[in-house]
Amino acid sequence: xxxxxxxxxxxxxxxxxxxxxxxxxxxxxxxxxxxxxxxxxxxxxxxxxxxxxxxxxxxxxxxxxxxxxxxxxxxxxxxxxxxxxxxxxxxxxxxxxxxxxxxxxxxxxxxxxxxxxxxxxxxxxxxxxxxxxxxxxxxxxxxxxxxxxxxxxxxxxxxxxxxxxxxxxxxxxxxxxxxxxxxxxxxxxxxxxxxxxxxxxxxxxxxxxxxxxxxxxxxxxxxxxxxxxxxxxxxxxxxxxxxxxxxxxxxxxxxxxxxxxxxxxxxxxxxxxxxxxxxxxxxxxxxxxxxxxxxxxxxxxxxxxxxxxxxxxxxxxxxxxxxxxxxxxxxxxxxxxxxxxxxxxxxxxxxxxxxxxxxxxxxxxxxxxxxxxxxxxxxxxxxxxxxxxxxxxxxxxxxxxxxxxxxxxxxxxxxxxxxxxxxxxxxxxxxxxxxxxxxxxxxxxxxxxxxxxxxxxxxxxxxxxxxxxxxxxxxxxxxxxxxxxxxxxxxxx
Amino acid sequence: xxxxxxxxxxxxxxxxxxxxxxxxxxxxxxxxxxxxxxxxxxxxxxxxxxxxxxxxxxxxxxxxxxxxxxxxxxxxxxxxxxxxxxxxxxxxxxxxxxxxxxxxxxxxxxxxxxxxxxxxxxxxxxxxxxxxxxxxxxxxxxxxxxxxxxxxxxxxxxxxxxxxxxxxxxxxxxxxxxxxxxxxxxxxxxxxxxxxxxxxxxxxxxxxxxxxxxxxxxxxxxxxxxxxxxxxxxxxxxx
Amino acid sequence: xxxxxxxxxxxxxxxxxxxxxxxxxxxxxxxxxxxxxxxxxxxxxxxxxxxxxxxxxxxxxxxxxxxxxxxxxxxxxxxxxxxxxxxxxxxxxxxx
Amino acid sequence: xxxxxxxxxxxxxxxxxxxxxxxxxxxxxxxxxxxxxxxxxxxxxxxxxxxxxxxxxxxxxxxxxxxxxxxxxxxxxxxxxxxxxxxxxxxxxxxxxxxxxxxxxxxxxxxxxxxxxxxx
Numbered sequence: 013x014x015x016x017x018x019x020x021x022x023x024x025x026x027x028x029x030x031x032x033x034x035x036x037x038x039x040x041x042x043x044x045x046x047x048x049x050x051x052x053x054x055x056x057x058x059x060x061x062x063x064x065x066x067x068x069x070x071x072x073x074x075x076x077x078x079x080x081x082x083x084x085x086x087x088x089x090x091x092x093x094x095x096x097x098x099x100x101x102x103x104x105x106x107x108x109x110x111x112x113x114x115x116x117x118x119x120x121x122x123x124x125x126x127x128x129x130x131x132x133x134x135x136x137x138x139x140x141x142x143x144x145x146x147x148x149x150x151x152x153x154x155x156x157x158x159x160x161x162x163x164x165x166x167x168x169x170x171x172x173x174x175x176x177x178x179x180x181x182x183x184x185x186x187x188x189x190x191x192x193x194x195x196x197x198x199x200x201x202x203x204x205x206x207x208x209x210x211x212x213x214x215x216x217x218x219x220x221x222x223x224x225x226x227x228x229x230x231x232x233x234x235x236x237x238x239x240x241x242x243x244x245x246x247x248x249x250x251x252x253x254x255x256x257x258x259x260x261x262x263x264x265x266x267x268x269x270x271x272x273x274x275x276x277x278x279x280x281x282x283x284x285x286x287x288x289x290x291x292x293x294x295x296x297x298x299x300x301x302x303x304x305x306x307x308x309x310x311x312x313x314x315x316x317x318x319x320x321x322x323x324x325x326x327x328x329x330x331x332x333x334x335x336x337x338x339x340x341x342x343x344x345x346x347x348x349x350x351x352x353x354x355x356x357x358x359x360x361x362x363x364x365x366x367x368x369x370x371x372x373x374x375x376x377x378x379x380x381x382x383x384x385x386x387x388x389x390x391x392x393x394x395x396x397x398x399x400x401x402x403x404x405x406x407x408x409x410x411x412x413x414x415x416x417x418x419x420x421x422x423x424x425x426x427x428x429x430x431x432x433x434x435x436x437x438x439x440x441x442x443x444x445x446x447x448x449x450x451x452x453x454x455x456x457x458x459x460x461x462x463x464x465x466x467x468x469x470x471x472x473x474x475x476x477x478x479x480x481x482x483x484x485x486x487x488x489x490x491x492x493x494x495x496x497x498x499x500x501x502x503x504x505x
Numbered sequence: 506x507x508x509x510x511x512x513x514x515x516x517x518x519x520x521x522x523x524x525x526x527x528x529x530x531x532x533x534x535x536x537x538x539x540x541x542x543x544x545x546x547x548x549x550x551x552x553x554x555x556x557x558x559x560x561x562x563x564x565x566x567x568x569x570x571x572x573x574x575x576x577x578x579x580x581x582x583x584x585x586x587x588x589x590x591x592x593x594x595x596x597x598x599x600x601x602x603x604x605x606x607x608x609x610x611x612x613x614x615x616x617x618x619x620x621x622x623x624x625x626x627x628x629x630x631x632x633x634x635x636x637x638x639x640x641x642x643x644x645x646x647x648x649x650x651x652x653x654x655x656x657x658x659x660x661x662x663x664x665x666x667x668x669x670x671x672x673x674x675x676x677x678x679x680x681x682x683x684x685x686x687x688x689x690x691x692x693x694x695x696x697x698x699x700x701x702x703x704x705x706x707x708x709x710x711x712x713x714x715x716x717x718x719x720x721x722x723x724x725x726x727x728x729x730x731x732x733x734x735x736x737x738x739x740x741x742x743x744x
Numbered sequence: 745x746x747x748x749x750x751x752x753x754x755x756x757x758x759x760x761x762x763x764x765x766x767x768x769x770x771x772x773x774x775x776x777x778x779x780x781x782x783x784x785x786x787x788x789x790x791x792x793x794x795x796x797x798x799x800x801x802x803x804x805x806x807x808x809x810x811x812x813x814x815x816x817x818x819x820x821x822x823x824x825x826x827x828x829x830x831x832x833x834x835x836x837x838x839x840x
Numbered sequence: 841x842x843x844x845x846x847x848x849x850x851x852x853x854x855x856x857x858x859x860x861x862x863x864x865x866x867x868x869x870x871x872x873x874x875x876x877x878x879x880x881x882x883x884x885x886x887x888x889x890x891x892x893x894x895x896x897x898x899x900x901x902x903x904x905x906x907x908x909x910x911x912x913x914x915x916x917x918x919x920x921x922x923x924x925x926x927x928x929x930x931x932x933x934x935x936x937x938x939x940x941x942x943x944x945x946x947x948x949x950x951x952x953x954x955x956x957x958x959x960x
Contacts, residue, residue, distance in 0.1 A: 026678075028673075032670055074567045082689075083566075143567075145565075146568055153575055156575055156935060157582065159935050160583075178936045186857075189925065196918065197536065218526070512865045519861065532850065543917065555797070556913070557919045558797075560920035568921075579930075583938045638805070701902070720927075759852055766863075766875055767872070767875075767876065786882050798923060801923055801926050821941060825869045
């Protein structure tokens, strides 16, 4: 069979429908099959990325009707880069999850792995699709798996966090659906390329309203202030690996949708100012709150929101260099926050409240995991020579080119705040006496493997950023080149 | 009190903007949309009388695949959220008191009729209004009737999960066949037949039947999960 | 569509009235039943708007299944919004 | 005449959206909030179908009586999208209600005020 982007959706769905039957043959199959699917999809990603290395895009038609009549998938340098990142990271997290909580019942395990796989598939679908309503459908697939996974543990307050998430997530859906309704009356199509083509003819007032509704809807998914109240609770209550997926993929998909709408669908450059302000506010508030957190996962969650604010700021500058920095930041954040969440999960594995003070002096007991956490912390605040350094540097250069001195100042102050609260944790881990009596849990071998791979990526990208910068540059070009997107998709007609 | 005022201000803003926006959108007028193309192609190329069906299953079939998945995930998520470990010797209890004889006899007569109606709706989805979702929902209503009337009526979870899996796999496989034949995913590869005959529309009818089975199984699963977990709680639950 | 104007107005009043009642009433069971009524009104609206497919779906899913799930939930939780005169609801749950 | 129809369809839809929004924002009871969500959903669906309507158009079904006559038809696309949206809305409602049941089991109340383990 020829490798094509539709496999990203079709294979996981096929597997998800079959998993209950496989479970009857052998109980371990329900855990192994999602991993095999994700492994194969990682292979597909690598193959497809090779095919588009010249900066071209692969457009796949579904149902035999060329766009704008049928739905199409676009594997462009930008979407392809994100999809590859998601599938490979997804596979690594699957490796980590295997044997994560062996005491969970078989029937719950089946559900967990199916939902886990569909969460990744939903985010991949959001990024790949070229149809605005189809994007909404994938958003709902992501959302429903996320709701269920948030409430997965019974002994935590997962149901509360999930209910909050349902509430705010439904608002996001309403706004997006409303925007689609109004958009359809104005352009008469749902294909994103054709919408972009017809957008200049739309009444400016309508354009503004539609864009505002999309902005609110996707802003919720992208954890933008003030619509991010769901995020800390969800990150805290969800199982550890799922929190890594939320920060590494689900939010990235929300940001992808937001910037796709702003940069490709609409021709309203003024919205970038709004994006800049929202990004700055999100970043400042989240980082200040993060400093006051006593629970490790909440701290990481707020740090995650802050980083998303930084990404939004980078996108809002709008130059090619800034977009490069933004996409690089998204990549780094996915890897580093993944490493942080995954290592912190084991550092406070048995602790009930997951307080930071439970981590006092843990470095002596769990040197490997503590080392990964410290590495991630140093990388995310942007210390050289780790991966996070380059993206922040590029962002500062881009901001300097655009003469945004105030933005540079704010980013630097924020970085200091980040250093303060991350180093507070590291200090406690390495230099304080252990007070907590909670039993520690040494990571399983496969979890160690995932952590080691992530740490390796952080170090290697830090030393040789050129390994990914070529791909990221093409991704940035692809995002800016709207006419090219329209032509590639609509030329199939 | 301040909260109430804020809410009303928000509602006024949202309401005003919606009214304002929709005052620019004329009601009942013709617009140039992709719908015209579908209305032209559906009877000519696909030979499907019901244009909504041809859009749902063929032109935008990918949406439907996603939609079936959403329902599948909802059923799965629901049983994951409501899951609780059974204590030793505990059985699934739903009953408090048996329902009346009249209800039981009535349900016995009505049940097959409603199932046949549901099947009719999704088999004729490409000809008349209705289709997989509607037919599936109707069948789920029928099994709901049985669940409520007969306290001992058990939905066989094995059967349900088999139906669900087979229908879902059939949907994706039909899509894959198009891909394997060198066409695109979910493309029609069967002869389309004649407009307004039962065997028209190629794969559209087949897919909609699969969707019907799948939706029926999923909705029944959702209702059964909610009903089954309807038991008083115990203290040793949260462990 | 002219001859339909009276039924449409009746329908508008019914639907909006049911919605307001659903929000205002303290008895959740009544609220759920009026939510079902809203769905019924909507499905008639869809029928008038020449959307029989949507009307059928709304009737099957909105009127029947959603209402049933709501009722089951109420039986499992509480029937009254303020929970003080909550005698008739099936008591379940414990303080843990 | 047409104005009256516009008001009745768009107006009902917007009224439903606002009423539902009020319930979600102002009510304390979890079930009321879910009811509010499903009312908003209904309003949106009505809005969606209403924008596809064509005066004097027939349903987009080429039944034997219609074939051959050049009848104007309503836009089928919004109808197809609403089908999807209704099913998705049902799925979300079902998940939300299951969460309500679980919260009630755990806290023995369905009021937001009394469920405050996490900050609201």
